[in-house]
Amino acid sequence: MFVPMNFSENKPIRIAILDLYEGHVNQGMRCIRExxxxxxxxxxxxxxxxxxxxxxxLETPDLSYDAYISSGGPGSPLETEGNAWEQAYxxxxxxxxxxxxQPENTIKKHVLFICHSFQLVCRYYGIGLVCKRKxxxxxxxxxxxxxxxxxxELFDGLKDxxxxxxxxxxxxxxxxxxxxxxxxxxxLAIEKMRPHVPYxxxxxxxxxxxxxIGTQFHPEADAAGMSMYLQREDxxxxxxxxxxxxxxxxxVEQLQDPEKIMWTNTHIxxxxxxxxxxxxxxx
Numbered sequence: 624m625f626v627p628m629n630f631s632e633n634k635p636i637r638i639a640i641l642d643l644y645e646g647h648v649n650q651g652m653r654c655i656r657e658x659x660x661x662x663x664x665x666x667x668x669x670x671x672x673x674x675x676x677x678x679x680x681l682e683t684p685d686l687s688y689d690a691y692i693s694s695g696g697p698g699s700p701l702e703t704e705g706n707a708w709e710q711a712y713x714x715x716x717x718x719x720x721x722x723x724x725q726p727e728n729t730i731k732k733h734v735l736f737i738c739h740s741f742q743l744v745c746r747y748y749g750i751g752l753v754c755k756r757k758x759x760x761x762x763x764x765x766x767x768x769x770x771x772x773x774x775x776e777l778f779d780g781l782k783d784x785x786x787x788x789x790x791x792x793x794x795x796x797x798x799x800x801x802x803x804x805x806x807x808x809x810x811l812a813i814e815k816m817r818p819h820v821p822y823x824x825x826x827x828x829x830x831x832x833x834x835x836i837g838t839q840f841h842p843e844a845d846a847a848g849m850s851m852y853l854q855r856e857d858x859x860x861x862x863x864x865x866x867x868x869x870x871x872x873x874x875v876e877q878l879q880d881p882e883k884i885m886w887t888n889t890h891i892x893x894x895x896x897x898x899x900x901x902x903x904x905x906x
Contacts (some may be wrong), residue, residue, distance in 0.1 A: 635669040636900050639684035641712070642676050643696030643739050650848035651695050651737070651841060658843060658892045665893075678708045683715035686722055686732065690899035692892070695738030695841060700746060700753055700793055713747060723834050733899035735892070736837030738791060741829070744837055745795045750808060751826055752797040761862070762870065763849075763877040763884055764789045765815045766827050766840060772811035776898050777828075777836055780890045784815070786883035788844035794825040795839065807832050814839075842891035846878040853878075 640655055656672065663670030675682040684691065703709050716734075723731045736744050746753045765784035772778055778785070798810055811828040827839045852858055853875055862871045877883050 634903070635671050636663070636690070636903065637688045638670065638672040638896075639688040639691045640672055640674045641683065641691065641693040641715075641740070642674050643678055643694050645678040645696060645698070646676075647697050649695075650845075650852060651843055654843035654845050654848060654888070655692055655694065655892070657845075658888070659896070662893050662896050677712055681708050681711045683711050686718060688732070689903060690896060691719070691732065691734040692895075693734065693736045693740035695740065695790075697739070699755075700739055700742035704746075709743070712743070716744070716747070719834075723832075730902045731834045733834045733895070734836075735895045735899075736835070737843065738839060738841055741837035741839050742791075742793055742795060744831065744835070745826070745829065748802065748806065748808075748831060750799050750802050750806070750829065750831070751795045753793060753795050756792055756794050756825075759792050759865070760789045760794075760814075761791075761866070762789060762874050763787070764840075766812050767815065768812050769810050771809040771830070772828065775809075775811050775830065777830075777891055777894050778811070779894050781887065782882075785887055786877070786880075787838075787840035787842060787887045788849060788884055789814075789840050791839065796823045796825050798826060803829075811836075812838075836895070838891070842887055844884055845888045846885050849884065850875065850878050 638659055640652070640659075642652060644652060652674070659670055659672050673684065673688075675684050677683060678696065719732045719734060722728050742753050745751055763786055766787050768775075768778065768781075768783040768785075773783065803809065809830045810826055811830055812826075814825045814827050825839065828837065830836045853862065853871065859871060862874070
């Protein structure tokens, strides 16, 4: 459980948000901003965040930030391999890795990777097969914890299963356990059981090392944003055409359940921030 912070130097917390949405209209960035601001208010600390447009302007943060959140985004995580923005992104990632490896850097840099970012990093580290799904996954779904997930600080306060927004055409399957072991990585969660289809369950969350963690789902998603999204006539018709009206109605109803995505929204990213900045405070 998090306890109130006391800053020895009254230094503001600086958070970098890596925006991978490539200029597409989205709810994800709004939710991340609001969660950071709410977290700062809750703990009565000054928080500043800066956004970096990675895909359009090849912007990446330097090493002066206290925590990093890398967003979701559109498109294939496979077709951009080797292009300029990916090279910039992975160059930034290696700098964070190098910082964390240096014993003299006692305060480490924590990174949270969401959805598209998660897929990219899974591909980068080779911890599983990143591939296209048979069909789009879109909705509010149960996320099942693996044994390591039950002891993971990121999931503190969540039930098993917990519920989250899933929106993707790609997936990470066939985990490379040898690679994960080499890295000190752990699979934290997998997708819902689907006994009616012969498909492997996808990896939904991984701790890559002590300081890097990611989710395939959207922990930042909130009920208000998703409800607005689903009520748009074009999105409503799209869901109905692809999944049926009962599915659309079910999604709308689940958004009102305080123990589903609202609970996930108020726990995962705040838990990440608690862990990421905990080394900066004295008690």
